[in-house]
Amino acid sequence: MSAYDAILIGGGPAGSACAARLKRGGMEVLVVDRAHFPRDKPCAGWITPETVARLGLKPEEYARHGRMTPITSFLVSLLGGRPVPVDFGAPVSYAIRRCEFDTFLLKRSGAAVRTGTEVTSIERRDGRWIINGAWEAPVLVGAGGHFCPAARHLGAKPSDEPAVAAQEAEFEMTEEEAARCALPEGWVDLSFARDLDGYGWCVRKGRWLNVGFGTLRHHSLKPLLERYADGLRRRGILPQGRETPMRGHAYLLRSLARRPVFGEGVLLAGDAAGLAYDSSGEGILPAIVSGTLAAEAILAAGLRPERLDGAAYAAALEKELGPRGTGRRGASWLEWLAAPLAFRSADFVRREIIGKRFLRRNGAES
Numbered sequence: 001m002s003a004y005d006a007i008l009i010g011g012g013p014a015g016s017a018c019a020a021r022l023k024r025g026g027m028e029v030l031v032v033d034r035a036h037f038p039r040d041k042p043c044a045g046w047i048t049p050e051t052v053a054r055l056g057l058k059p060e061e062y063a064r065h066g067r068m069t070p071i072t073s074f075l076v077s078l079l080g081g082r083p084v085p086v087d088f089g090a091p092v093s094y095a096i097r098r099c100e101f102d103t104f105l106l107k108r109s110g111a112a113v114r115t116g117t118e119v120t121s122i123e124r125r126d127g128r129w130i131i132n133g134a135w136e137a138p139v140l141v142g143a144g145g146h147f148c149p150a151a152r153h154l155g156a157k158p159s160d161e162p163a164v165a166a167q168e169a170e171f172e173m174t175e176e177e178a179a180r181c182a183l184p185e186g187w188v189d190l191s192f193a194r195d196l197d198g199y200g201w202c203v204r205k206g207r208w209l210n211v212g213f214g215t216l217r218h219h220s221l222k223p224l225l226e227r228y229a230d231g232l233r234r235r236g237i238l239p240q241g242r243e244t245p246m247r248g249h250a251y252l253l254r255s256l257a258r259r260p261v262f263g264e265g266v267l268l269a270g271d272a273a274g275l276a277y278d279s280s281g282e283g284i285l286p287a288i289v290s291g292t293l294a295a296e297a298i299l300a301a302g303l304r305p306e307r308l309d310g311a312a313y314a315a316a317l318e319k320e321l322g323p324r325g326t327g328r329r330g331a332s333w334l335e336w337l338a339a340p341l342a343f344r345s346a347d348f349v350r351r352e353i354i355g356k357r358f359l360r361r362n363g364a365e366s
């Protein structure tokens, strides 16, 4: 059996951030992922400048590995309503393709990686974790996303949790389709359900389009997505007559997640811990923050893994990501009534929807 200082389940942003920090701290780490990389992940691929900064990503360096499209502007509507343009005139976010981004980060971590290998067995023996009967380590990090086996080991029951259900497609337009596409490069289209509980997005990444819808109301997902996609076709954004097979996935918003984020010798990070921001569903940054904090906690315990302080890790998460909210995301009846009017105001959309909800600018809007 091969021995490591830590074994990480999952090579997404949480796993690779954790692996990179542990490697820099001098630890021998194994990342096990069931997918073969480059692997895709249902995701719009929107990252905020804070994510770029935390990762120390240099756009020129990243350009050698993948596409990173600056986002400067938004078209925002209530579903079926007229979109309001909001142009910041300079990049306020970026769009990446997850198949490229995750592969780059995992490789950059420098960790030993076992891809194409599903974790099917987790055992704890004499203070050590035995994974798939093949590898052992005193510390385990569960970074395997919403259905992470380490989270299940700690008691998570994904089918009983109030998760966001989302469907998306990412496809490459032909040259002709791209030339005709009414969504210019650098623009993102967002369209909200009337109860403000879910929204659709369309993100352009050169010739690639990513389109999808996410909501807490699972039974509404299909009709909302169809209505949004029909509108995009009418507006000349989605190519007519083009099949865009959708992929589904789920994730927890932080205020609704009730999973324990640690156990004896084990920490959960990213979607496995249910950390996505309530207001937007942004989960890549919380995955990177939590992966890094998990590594800091492991390094702090050093060669005495029994000293791994899960409670201190949970407290550090609260400090970095902010306290959990109350869990209510939808509109009050007053907001429901006011929404059609509010969504006609470019000022409201810029400040309240893009500024506060998506860019997390809670002070004065720049």
Ligand SMILES: Cc1cc2nc3c(=O)[nH]c(=O)nc-3n(C[C@H](O)[C@H](O)[C@H](O)COP(=O)(O)OP(=O)(O)OC[C@H]3O[C@@H](n4cnc5c(N)ncnc54)[C@H](O)[C@@H]3O)c2cc1C
Pocket: 009, 010, 011, 012, 013, 014, 015, 032, 033, 034, 035, 039, 041, 042, 043, 044, 045, 046, 047, 117, 118, 119, 120, 143, 144, 145, 146, 147, 148, 149, 166, 167, 168, 212, 214, 249, 250, 251, 269, 270, 271, 272, 276, 281, 282, 283, 284, 285, 287
């Ligand atoms: C449709 C959709 C759109 C989204 N859009 C955005 C967005 O635009 N911006 C944003 O910030 N967030 C977005 N999110 C959220 C974001 O995708 C996640 O929060 C983020 O990917 C979490 O990263 P992670 O590393 O925790 O998990 P993941 O990225 O899910 O990685 C988990 C890894 O674990 C592996 N794994 C799982 N089970 C096992 C197993 N048993 N054995 C071995 N390996 C396993 C998987 O193969 C995977 O590679 C979106 C989510 C969805 C569903």
